[in-house]
Structures are given as structure tokens and as C-alpha cells.
Amino acid sequence: MEIIIKKGSIKKLKSIVDELSPYKTAVITNTTLEKLWLDKILDQINAVPIVIPDGEEFKSLETAQQIWKKLIEISFTRRSLIIGLGGGVMTDLAAFAASTFMRGTYLGLIPTTLLAQVDAAIGGKTGVNFEGKNIIGTFYLPNFVLIDPETLKTLPEVEIVNGFGEVVKYGILDSRVYKKLKSFRKIDEELIRECVNVKLRIVEEDLRESGKRRILNLGHTAGHAVEKASNYRVKHGFAVAIGLMASALIAEKVNGFDSGKVEELLDKFSLPKRHSFEPKELLEAMKIDKKAWYGRLVFILPEEIGKVTIREVEEKIVLAVLEAMKNDSRDN
Ligand SMILES: NC(=O)c1ccc[n+]([C@@H]2O[C@H](COP(=O)([O-])OP(=O)(O)OC[C@H]3O[C@@H](n4cnc5c(N)ncnc54)[C@H](O)[C@@H]3O)[C@@H](O)[C@H]2O)c1
Numbered sequence: 001m002e003i004i005i006k007k008g009s010i011k012k013l014k015s016i017v018d019e020l021s022p023y024k025t026a027v028i029t030n031t032t033l034e035k036l037w038l039d040k041i042l043d044q045i046n047a048v049p050i051v052i053p054d055g056e057e058f059k060s061l062e063t064a065q066q067i068w069k070k071l072i073e074i075s076f077t078r079r080s081l082i083i084g085l086g087g088g089v090m091t092d093l094a095a096f097a098a099s100t101f102m103r104g105t106y107l108g109l110i111p112t113t114l115l116a117q118v119d120a121a122i123g124g125k126t127g128v129n130f131e132g133k134n135i136i137g138t139f140y141l142p143n144f145v146l147i148d149p150e151t152l153k154t155l156p157e158v159e160i161v162n163g164f165g166e167v168v169k170y171g172i173l174d175s176r177v178y179k180k181l182k183s184f185r186k187i188d189e190e191l192i193r194e195c196v197n198v199k200l201r202i203v204e205e206d207l208r209e210s211g212k213r214r215i216l217n218l219g220h221t222a223g224h225a226v227e228k229a230s231n232y233r234v235k236h237g238f239a240v241a242i243g244l245m246a247s248a249l250i251a252e253k254v255n256g257f258d259s260g261k262v263e264e265l266l267d268k269f270s271l272p273k274r275h276s277f278e279p280k281e282l283l284e285a286m287k288i289d290k291k292a293w294y295g296r297l298v299f300i301l302p303e304e305i306g307k308v309t310i311r312e313v314e315e316k317i318v319l320a321v322l323e324a325m326k327n328d329s330r331d332n
Helices: 009-020 031-036 038-042 061-073 088-103 114-120 149-154 157-173 175-182 189-205 212-217 220-229 236-255 260-268 279-287 315-324
Strands: 002-005 025-030 048-052 081-086 106-111 144-147 298-304 307-312
Touching: 002 009, 002 189, 009 038, 009 106, 009 144, 025 031, 025 038, 025 061, 025 088, 031 038, 031 048, 031 081, 038 048, 038 081, 048 061, 061 088, 081 088, 088 106, 088 114, 106 114, 114 149, 114 157, 114 189, 157 175, 157 189, 157 212, 157 236, 157 260, 175 189, 175 260, 189 212, 212 298, 212 307, 220 236, 220 279, 220 298, 236 260, 236 298, 236 315, 279 315
Parallel strands: 002 144, 025 048, 025 081, 081 106, 106 144
Antiparallel strands: 298 307
16 A cells, blocks of 8 residues: 655656556546546546535445446446545545445545545545444555645635644644644644554554554544534534543543643644533443443543553543533633
């Protein structure tokens, strides 16, 4: 698997595809990216675009079926290449289609949101939503991931902030990323590369999430609960930010971690630290999360920047932290 992280690298797509020399190529993207970035691809390579409406609700089995049908129509084979162009919705969907069609085609990903560049397109998880988020999916590594920070220029600010939810997570997991974030000026190749490297290092040791990979779920125990309680109106990166604050505050009570370090980063990137849900509701959502440990409250807790542990936490501690983080009228 090749990961290219370079400004302007989208222009190098032709040489990467030529090297693979696929029988056919299809680009799976959405109506937003179609207007902004698809031409940069079709100018270079001969490919069939498959354009899907924009939205998480289209990351579905129905859409996957439409893609499979289209691939049959154009006589796609296993030696053909699917390129996923877009945010995490597109990279998850394209990767799912590639992993399932004829037991697996070639796959290339061109992530165009910060969240997809540092997270969704890295690590080989694919999926569609089915009665719940990412319930149906596979592990499938792409042949290449092409990350061009230039593509972020057209990304709305709110999506940049959303991506920083995951970037701040890497900052807690890794002291190099933390230092970069402390002196942050702008998003550059270096920052993306540092984040990608943290994820790769962890995933290489544990592709199927049986052990170490779980530490990438830092902030996700409470984060998933916030997403669920909001009916997915709170974006993933924002929910993770709230989850990071929760983990930091729980850690402070359990092992004396300085939660101010997390708070400072969340403030710096305009991420939320508080929530507006019933703490008990969040607690229940945590217990039934698919990544939960059979109803036990298990958290990834920072001990210091660059070091986390996985620990079961007493319900009363979690509840106290969620109560303290709840927005009340004084904040409005
Ligand atoms: N596979 C994994 O490991 C993994 C990890 C994290 C998240 N995910 C998945 O990623 C998805 C969320 O991804 P996301 O946050 O990128 O959301 P997204 O894919 O919905 O993109 C957000 C919005 O930005 C638009 N957009 C994308 N790139 C753009 C650009 N360059 N310019 C202008 N607009 C652009 C999209 O069309 C969309 O409207 C979720 O489905 C989540 O489950 C997967």
C-alpha cells in the first residue's frame, strides 16, 4: 500500500494509475466533489464516474447495490480499479464496493476532508450503515491513498473544525503531534503526515482491532454516545471532542492527568467541550455501544500526553463528569 501525502499530488494520479495498469477504472464520488475536483481526475485518466448524492444516508447497501450494478454494466473485473474521491462517506463506500465486488478489485482513495485524510481513508476499515452506523463492512487495504492538502481549500470551515476533533485525539496519543498543535499555524503536509503515522503505527500492530487498535477510540466512548443522543446531528469530530474532554476529566479523577492540556487544544481549534444531553441517557448509550465491552464502562484514559491506558471506570465517576460537562442556562 502506498500513501502519498503531498501538496499538488492529485496531479500525479496518472502515473500511479499507470503503474497499476488496471483493466478499467471507475471513480466513485458525490455531487459536491463532482463539481469541484472530479475534472482534475478525468483530465488525467480514462475513468467512468459514478456519482452519488451527497450525504451520510447514501452510505448504504442500496447505494452499494447501485454501484455493483453499474460495475457489471461496464464490464468491470477484479483487475479493475475503484477510486473513492471525497470525504469519509465516499472513501468508506468506495472501499466497501471494491472489497466486495468479485471478492475484491483494486482500490485507490483520494480523501478530500481533513477527517478522511487523517482517519477514514487510513487503516483499511470499510463500511455502510445498516440499522446503525457502519454495521456492515469489511477490512480491506487500498493499493494507494493519495492525500493532497490542496483539496482542503474548498472544504467548508465547519468540516475543517470537525476534522480537528480527530487531529486533537492524535495530539493526546502522540507527543510529536501535541507539540505541532501547540505551535500550530496552518494545516500542512507535515501535520497530516504525523497524524497518519500515528494511526498507521497502531493499525500495523492490530488491523482487526483485537487489542492495541482500541486506543484509537480515545474520546469515542462518550463521543459515540453524544452522536447517538443527538440522532447524529452532532458531527463525528465535534462529538469526539466532547468525548476527549470527558476522557480527560475522568482521567483527572482516576490518575491525576492534567485535563487542562486537552481543554487548551479544544479551545484552540474551536471545538466543543460541553454537551446538552441528559447524563443518564449518555451513560445508557455508552453501555450498548458496539465498541463497548459487554455493558461495562471502559474508557481510554490519558495518563500523560503520549500515554494512554484502557480502564474500566465506575459508573458514578462517569456520571459526575457528564453532569459537570452539561451546558446549563448560565452558558447560554
Ligand atoms: N473507515 C474509517 O476508519 C472511518 C474513520 C472515521 C470516520 N469514518 C466515516 O467517515 C464518514 C465521515 O466523513 P467526513 O467527515 O469526511 O464526512 P463527509 O464524507 O460527509 O464529508 C463532509 C462534507 O464535505 C463535503 N466535501 C468533502 N470534501 C470536500 C472538499 N474538498 N471541498 C468541499 N466539500 C467537500 C462532502 O461532500 C460532505 O458534504 C462517516 O461515515 C464515518 O463513519 C470512517
